[in-house]
Amino acid sequence: MATIKPSESTKIILATLFAIPWIAASALADEWSVPLAGNTFHSSPAATSSVFQRNGTLRFTDANEVYSVYFYVNRPGNLKLGAAGRVTKGNATIEARVDETTFTATLRDDPARVYPLGEIKVDGPGYVEVQLKCTAREDSAKIELGELRVSSSDQDLKLDFVKSNDGNMFYWGRRGPSVHLSYRLPKDAELTYAYSEITVPKDQDPIGSYFMANGFSEGYFGFQVNSETQRRVLFSVWSPFRTDNPKEIPESDRVLTTAKGEGVSAQDFGNEGSGGQSYLVYPWKAGSTYRFLTEVKPDGNGNTQYTSWFGDKDKDEWRLIASFRRPKTDKHLTGFHSFLENFAPDTGHIERSANYANQWVCDVEGRWHEITRAKFTGDNTARGRHRLDFAGGSEQQHFFLRNCGFFNANVKLDEIFERASTASQQPIIDFAGLPRS
Incomplete structure (x- = not known):
């Protein structure tokens, strides 16, 4: 027994x-x-x-x-x-x-x-x-x-x-299982920009959903559903000092906000590591496609600057979310990934999903590299078989992630998926013209 x-x-x-x-x-x-x-x-x-x-x-x-x-x-x-x-x-x-x-x-x-x-x-x-x-x-x-x-x-x-x-x-x-896409990056290239797009299908956006587009080794950038009346675009960078209490971070290890866009709030955050966090209250809609751009650039003084922009693809817009300076860090972009999670335990029985598409990285020479391969992974809730309602993979020109809702179309973790190329949709961005304050 x-x-x-x-x-x-x-x-x-x-x-x-x-x-x-x-x-x-x-x-x-x-x-x-x-x-x-x-x-x-x-x-x-x-x-x-x-x-x-x-x-x-x-x-x-x-x-x-x-x-x-x-x-x-x-x-x-x-x-x-x-x-x-x-x-x-x-x-x-x-x-x-x-x-x-x-x-x-x-x-x-x-x-x-x-x-x-x-x-x-x-x-x-x-x-x-x-x-x-x-x-x-x-x-x-x-x-x-x-x-x-x-x-x-x-x-x-x-x-x-x-x-x-x-x-x-x-x-x-x-809360349910969190699932991730770890993108296969070009070798021997110093990367400074990550670009991707997300489309959340209609009725796949319950409260508690966080659709993360541009993850990197030191932080994450995406959008979420906070309540029936509020949605946010969220961009965060972790401090190099490991703690869940931001008050414990020494002054020399604090992530500083150096710029933020109109209507953006920025502050310290904790409980999942600590660092700098920014958000824009923005009424994004399921069924529409949104684009995300993140820059990771050393400042030459032992720090690295992280800046993110967001926009509605159909409107061809770019809005500055924020720029953070992370101390004791001297590197370019690494660890590009996306994920889907639910942060509201009371909605863990409601399914959510999103399509992740048109991923690109740009190197320090200004050359774009398309990302068409990704590894599908899950958190301990998935790996420990506490919850099995998770899935991910590729469909034609996009990847997808799906979790919660107690569905049965389970996908094996650690599989490699490949999407069809979207070379005709390579980003055309005037980096010098991007808003920075």
Whole structure:
């Protein structure tokens, strides 16, 4: 029997609540405990705040609320489902729905236990969504669920999900996997400019999405969806001093803002390394194509200047975002890449994708080099099989990245992809005429 340990922060509480064996499961069955805290989303109505208690349990407060629990099965099979939890100060009825199959269970005012729900047959491999809701409860009743219990007597059937909160994995797992494109650069060339374009398909831009276009060894540049009413273009450069607290950075290691465009805000940032960050509130739209240009240029005094511009391709515009001076750095462009991530854990069940196209780099002699090959990679959430809803690759003249939403079209990490050439779309840029203040 597979035993899943709860997180370090909640293991004492959950061990007390849910240590009761599931007597309905066969002695020969494999059993999995799927923590709701890392694998559950408020699917209806849409929610933008946490739905979990400090001990990692899910508390039902409204009969209209639906919560979706996700796990991945590696092949077809038969599964028994149960809910581990308790109700206090009264009785209640919960409903579990998988596709068109519905089960109900009555939770009574007694100590925590596992309530059997029923048995389903899954087609697999792929994700299974179990929808939970409270259909009836006494006015004073309080329902707390901590785990979905899954068991099967089918041989070689395996489940993937966020198993514990080790490494704050409940947070990262609910954010979903981040995926990247590492571009193959020309050898023996000193590069100073990176150029690329992004088109986000319509309805693929939920809150929390960050579509990063021009990544480099010391920072990143792209655009994001911050709320229903606000979108930003974001450009950041890390300090050479490694810390998540910008207040700890010595003055000699601080990234300085030397210029910023009209309407751009610039400040220090932390929590993911620290450095200088700038953003422009800008109403970019899904379905339109936007272009990104980044310059990396040593200043001859042991520092490197990083400058980024952004524009709507159809308008043939360039807007200065910002220019940063990074100390103790003397280099040109390296590590050109793109990525797609979700920074809002409550929207990790909503799919997002983007097309990344027309990548070019320009060397110090002014020669453009087209980039048509990229390596597809993922973060620890993907590599650790905590989440498997990620994909990337190439389609005709563009690369693409896709994540979240619990889709099943998984793509193997570390594959090399090649897009068709867009030589006819080589950038034509008057570098001297670009806005720099």
